Amino acid sequence: MRLTSFHIASLSCISIASVCMASTVVKEYNSGGSEIAAHTVGSSDTSISLNVNTRFVDILPADNSTDIPRITFTGGPSTGVVSIYLGADDNSTGPDFNNSDIAPSRRGRNLKGIVATGLAGTTISEFYGGITGDFGQTTNPDEYYIYVDHLVRFDAGGAIRGNFEADAPGGTSSEPVFVIEGDGFSDLCDISLANGTITRIKATNDMKAQITVANGDISLIDAGARITGYGPDPILVKKGRIKKILAAQEISQFTAQGLGEAMIRANEGTDFIETPFIDSYIIANDTAHDTVTDGSIRHIKTTDSSSGIRTHATIVASKIISDSTNDGRVTVSGSLNGELVIGNSGLTGQVIINAANGSGTWSDRVTIGSVELSTTSNGAPYYTVASSSLGGGAVGLVPYHLYPQDMTYPSGSTFFDSAFNHRNPGGSSGNNRTITLRFYGPVFQNDTDPAIKIEQDLGSWVDVTNRAVITFGSATSGNPREITIHGTDGTTGKIPFLPGTYRITRVAGELKCQGTSASPAPDVYEFTYSFTLDVDCNKNNIADATDLAQTVTYGNQTYHPYDMDDNGHIDVCDREANNTCAADIDGNGFINGDDYDWFAILFEIGHPLADITFDGFVNGDDYDLFSEQYENGCP
Numbered sequence: 230m231r232l233t234s235f236h237i238a239s240l241s242c243i244s245i246a247s248v249c250m251a252s253t254v255v256k257e258y259n260s261g262g263s264e265i266a267a268h269t270v271g272s273s274d275t276s277i278s279l280n281v282n283t284r285f286v287d288i289l290p291a292d293n294s295t296d297i298p299r300i301t302f303t304g305g306p307s308t309g310v311v312s313i314y315l316g317a318d319d320n321s322t323g324p325d326f327n328n329s330d331i332a333p334s335r336r337g338r339n340l341k342g343i344v345a346t347g348l349a350g351t352t353i354s355e356f357y358g359g360i361t362g363d364f365g366q367t368t369n370p371d372e373y374y375i376y377v378d379h380l381v382r383f384d385a386g387g388a389i390r391g392n393f394e395a396d397a398p399g400g401t402s403s404e405p406v407f408v409i410e411g412d413g414f415s416d417l418c419d420i421s422l423a424n425g426t427i428t429r430i431k432a433t434n435d436m437k438a439q440i441t442v443a444n445g446d447i448s449l450i451d452a453g454a455r456i457t458g459y460g461p462d463p464i465l466v467k468k469g470r471i472k473k474i475l476a477a478q479e480i481s482q483f484t485a486q487g488l489g490e491a492m493i494r495a496n497e498g499t500d501f502i503e504t505p506f507i508d509s510y511i512i513a514n515d516t517a518h519d520t521v522t523d524g525s526i527r528h529i530k531t532t533d534s535s536s537g538i539r540t541h542a543t544i545v546a547s548k549i550i551s552d553s554t555n556d557g558r559v560t561v562s563g564s565l566n567g568e569l570v571i572g573n574s575g576l577t578g579q580v581i582i583n584a585a586n587g588s589g590t591w592s593d594r595v596t597i598g599s600v601e602l603s604t605t606s607n608g609a610p611y612y613t614v615a616s617s618s619l620g621g622g623a624v625g626l627v628p629y630h631l632y633p634q635d636m637t638y639p640s641g642s643t644f645f646d647s648a649f650n651h652r653n654p655g656g657s658s659g660n661n662r663t664i665t666l667r668f669y670g671p672v673f674q675n676d677t678d679p680a681i682k683i684e685q686d687l688g689s690w691v692d693v694t695n696r697a698v699i700t701f702g703s704a705t706s707g708n709p710r711e712i713t714i715h716g717t718d719g720t721t722g723k724i725p726f727l728p729g730t731y732r733i734t735r736v737a738g739e740l741k742c743q744g745t746s747a748s749p750a751p752d753v754y755e756f757t758y759s760f761t762l763d764v765d766c767n768k769n770n771i772a773d774a775t776d777l778a779q780t781v782t783y784g785n786q787t788y789h790p791y792d793m794d795d796n797g798h799i800d801v802c803d804r805e806a807n808n809t810c811a812a813d814i815d816g817n818g819f820i821n822g823d824d825y826d827w828f829a830i831l832f833e834i835g836h837p838l839a840d841i842t843f844d845g846f847v848n849g850d851d852y853d854l855f856s857e858q859y860e861n862g863c864p
């Protein structure tokens with residue numbers, strides 16, 4: 230069969246002699262794959278009325294110098310599907326159509342068009358194939374089009390300038406496929422899909438096509454060079470998401486026309502964009518076409534170390550969200566010279582500027598709802614708005630600084646030693662205190678060496694880092710921008726922090742910025758965080774001086790309930806120091822008549838310090854415990 234086709238083509242070539250017009254053979258097959266008709270098509274546009282039994286059509290150009298005219302199909306069966314193939318005749322005894330995402334065997338040079346939207350009755354056309362040359366020319370571009378009901382895949386070795394219109398992807402219902410691949414997509418090319426998802430549009434070079442998806446998503450747009458085009462809507466997803474956009478050189482908009490108009494718009498957001506730099510509009514929450522229920526951006530990464538987001542770029546999203554699957558962040562390799570516009574409280578993820586750790590700067594605005602972060606508003610890059618007002622995320626210029634407004638306890642805070650050492654009853658909740666250092670970007674510990682240094686002021690600064698419990702947050706546990714620090718009650722083998730003045734600083738080479746492309750990762754910017762621990766030896770979260778000053782009256786006498794023996798020490802702390810028991814009220818190590826008298830007074834007035842069973846009540850149980858220890862000594 231193949232030999233025959235080749236033979237016919239060769240004959241027609243020979244017959245015309247000097248002007249070789251190789252022909253294309255169109256074969257019709259029935260549902261059993263048997264050939265039932267064949268047509269030879271020359272260089273003129275042709276209409277073919279299909280047989281009523283035709284289920285498959287092969288369009289077989291003679292060779293790779295054969296140009297294919299526009300072929301319009303009509304007729305055919307009144308219902309069902311007709312599957313149309315264009316390419317090499319790989320199966321010489323039956324149809325070559327394929328309905329999955331595998332590369333077709335390209336054959337023929339340039340294609341003018343395929344039209345199969347007017348078959349008989351309710352019959353649906355589906356199309357799969359490939360050519361070695363161009364689809365569409367620069368002159369009279371609107372004469373070139375592929376109009377089919379379902380498009381599976383079309384590949385061109387050359388440029389794609391013609392238009393595509395399809396109602397739905399091809400493939401199977403469980404695996405729909407809509408793929409177009411070519412060398413470069415001209416701005417003369419319009420691609421329109423009414424329903425369903427575009428699997429992939431892939432250009433070896435530039436991608437300038439206008440792509441419109443009315444009711445579905447785009448899974449991938451992949452350009453070997455630039456994604457660029459004229460406004461207003463080169464890429465428009467009216468009711469869905471764009472899952473991935475890759476451009477090896479740039480995403481930009483021709484400035485001569487359409488500047489200020491959207492370049493890429495998807496009303497339900499964009500998951501993943503990666504390119505050296507962006508100089509165009511990307512709108513992830515396009516309310517112009519449908520209600521936006523998501524509108525988020527999960528990942529944008531620019532890789533050009535000097536550039537990043539350029540002056541004509543505006544990126545608009547409801548949210549920039551944390552999403553470990555997509556590395557949930559916007560990473561600007563160089564400068565932010567364009568604008569990020571995020572919905573109210575929509576910054577839940579991270580924006581990183583100067584990720585290459587070069588000379589990138591934060592020059593334009595990041596707007597989150599009504600909050601503008603810029604050099605002229607709120608003091609960017611070291612802005613003064615807490616992350617809780619932005620959505621929980623942050624914008625960090627590498628190297629990240631400490632983010633003072635984002636910490637529960639600002640530098641200079643005072644805590645009780647009991648609280649910082651987590652000694653208060655009730656464990657880590659209650660009145661215990663943990664210092665949370667937060668930065669404008671995610672941080673990590675370089676290796677097992679301490680990444681921060683904690684020093685106590687003892688005339689000179691003494692390193693007490695090893696007394697602390699230091700925890701780094703991560704994307705999966707806690708906040709990756711944060712380090713938490715607290716002391717212990719001494720039971721873990723660590724020495725508790727003593728009352729005094731402390732400072733926390735960065736250890737050079739150990740505390741690093743995460744999420745950059747620099748190698749090695751840059752250090753976090755130097756900082757000093759100071760804090761003071763006040764003495765609270767009895768762990769009641771009240772300054773001991775206040776405890777000592779408290780008085781109670783019994784009879785005509787005044788007592789200090791926390792210091793019944795008036796030795797200037799809180800009794801319960803003496804008791805701990807002397808390792809004695811509850812009945813030793815003054816904690817001097819002996820149980821004697823003084824203890825009896827003081828317990829009686831505290832018990833009579835119902836003072837909480839008489840609650841030596843620590844059950845929250847002063848009652849007979851306390852009296853019984855005291856009596857037992859008073860008579861028998863400490864257990």
Ligand SMILES: [Ca+2]
Binds near residue numbers: 764765769771773
């Ligand atoms: Ca106290």
Ligand SMILES: [Ca+2]
Binds near residue numbers: 799
């Ligand atoms: Ca005392």
Ligand SMILES: [Ca+2]
Binds near residue numbers: 814816819821
């Ligand atoms: Ca005593």
Ligand SMILES: [Ca+2]
Binds near residue numbers: 841842
């Ligand atoms: Ca009690």
